[in-house]
Amino acid sequence: MGLLAFAISQRIETSMMQTAAEEGALFTELFLSPAAQDLVTSRRLPPENAKRLDDLLAGMLGERLVLVKLWLPDATLVYSTSKKGIGDRFPSRHIDAAVAGKATAEFDYLHEAENANHKHLQVPLVEIYAPLFRSGTREVIAVGEIYSDGRRLAADLASIRFTSVGIVGAATAPMMLILFFMVRRASKLVNEYQSSLMQNVVEATNLAAQNDRLRRVADNARLEAASSNENLLARIGQDLHDGPIQLVSLLMLKLTDPTAKKSDPSGFTHAHDPTIEPLTKRILAELRNISTGLVLPELDGLSPNQLLLLAVKNHEEATGTTVCCQIGDLPADLSPLITICLYRIVQEGLNNAFHHAKAKGQRVEVVADPQSILITVSDSGPGAVDKDHEHRRSRRGLGIAGLRNRVEALKGTFEFVLQRGIGTQIRATIPIAHARK
Structure with a gap:
């Protein structure tokens, strides 16, 4: 748009200069052509013709014209109102154009050598070159050059330039505003699309992360399923060990007890322990219970205190021994896993006491707090059958090691303390967890 404003102003300036050139051509045709007709036959302007031109320019025309010159077609100066340089040649493209029959005009600040004597004027001048024709023909006999005061024309041109720039600027402003809003709208659409794409990328990333989490959960579920199967097998083994196997061991002890054997007259030995038959029935009942549900049905419907007393009672009936009990009040809504663990701890601990301590000083203590x-x-x-027993059972995942696993699975702590000459102690602390309703 700036180039457009410049082109418009240049076009207007060219048009005005051409108009000025045409006006100058008319002036030279009217006032200078009659005096220049003598140049057809002479290379000098007659003095009377020069005097006539001086008088003419000294009048009203002198107010508009600053300088007047006449040139021969070969660029020789034959007349000048300043009387300087007459007879000298000053070739110029403007003289050549005028000899070719074309009038030209331009602003001149008198920088050429021919105008050295008029540089003091310091005003913009309109320099006009126009051809002078022989009367009745189109033969160029001379070139007229006139300088008029160009301050008014320069001011008009400056005003025209300012006006053209203002008009172009007024047209440019709304165009730029419209373009701004168009680009801003396009930018907004691009940003919205970009934001939408970024949101889609984020959602895709989140979905990928979620899928990865689900995959890991599925993998963990498979691992947990495998672990659960292993735990189930371990529980079956623990139940078999803590129940029937312990009773079978007790039965074996009774069958091999030399104090319980008597000989008949034929020499055969018979076992007459009255507890063997109920013990055998208990072994069968344990095996049935484990095979049907893996959890003792006889524990259902009992409170934790009743359950522990039942474990002590079963041991006393099976072994014919006495157990000292001190069981505090336990919450009635304990989790079944905790009640079974407590039952197995009492069962395993008392069986160990019978096997290794000959039932000496058997004792069960239970204390509960809110946590x-x-x-x-x-x-x-004697506390001497200790570590070999524990290690041997631990290698098969049973016995003391099995109890430790049960307790630690419930986030509790387990201790197996052996003190030679003092005795053996099984101590477990289990966090309270209530049954789900």
Whole structure:
């Protein structure tokens, strides 16, 4: 748009200069052509013709014209109102154009050598070159050059330039405003699309992360399923060990007890222990219970205190021994996993006390607080069958190691303490967890 404003102003300036050139051509034709007709036959202007031109320019025309010159077609100066340089040649493209029959005009600040004597004027002048023709023909006999005061024309041109720039600027402003809003709208659409794409990318990333989490959850679920199967097998083994196997071991002890054997007249030995038959029935009942549900049905419907007393009672009936009990009040809504664990701790601890301490000093203590339950099963045996027993059972995942696994699975702590000459103690602390309703 700036180039457009410049082109418009240049076009207007050219048009005005051409108009000025045409007006100058008319002036030279009217006032200078009659005096220049003598140049057809002479290379000098007659003095009377020069005097006539001086008088003419000294009048009203002198107010508009600053300088007047006459040139021969070969660029020789034959007349000048300043009387300087007459007879000298000053070739110029403007003279050549005028000899060719074309009038020209331009602003001149008198910088050429021919105008050296008029540089003091310091005003913009309109320099006009026009051809002078022989009367009645189109033969160029001379070139007329006139300088008029160009201050008014320069001011008009400056005003025209300012006006053209203003008009172009007024047209440009709304165009730029419209373009601005168009580009801004396009930019907004691009940003919205970009934001939408970024949101889609984020959603896709989140979906990928979610899928990855689900995959890991599925993998963990498979691992947990495998672990659950392993735990189930371990529980079956623990139940078999803590129940029937312990009773079978007890039966074997009774069958091999030399004090319980008597000989008949024929020499055969018979076992007459009255507890063998109920013990055998209990073994069968344990095996049936484990095979049907893996959890003892006889524990259902019993409170935790009744359950522990039942474990002690079963041991006393099976072994014919006495157990000292001190069981505090336990919450009635304990989780079944905790009640079974307590039952197995009492069962395993008392069986160990019978096997290794000869049932000496059998004792069960249970203390409960709002957060946990502390259960202790101890005896007063020699405490010497200790670590071999524990390690041998641990390698098969049974016995003391099985109890430790049960307790730690419930986030509790387990201790197996052996003191030679003092006895053995099983101590477990289990956090309280209530049954789900």
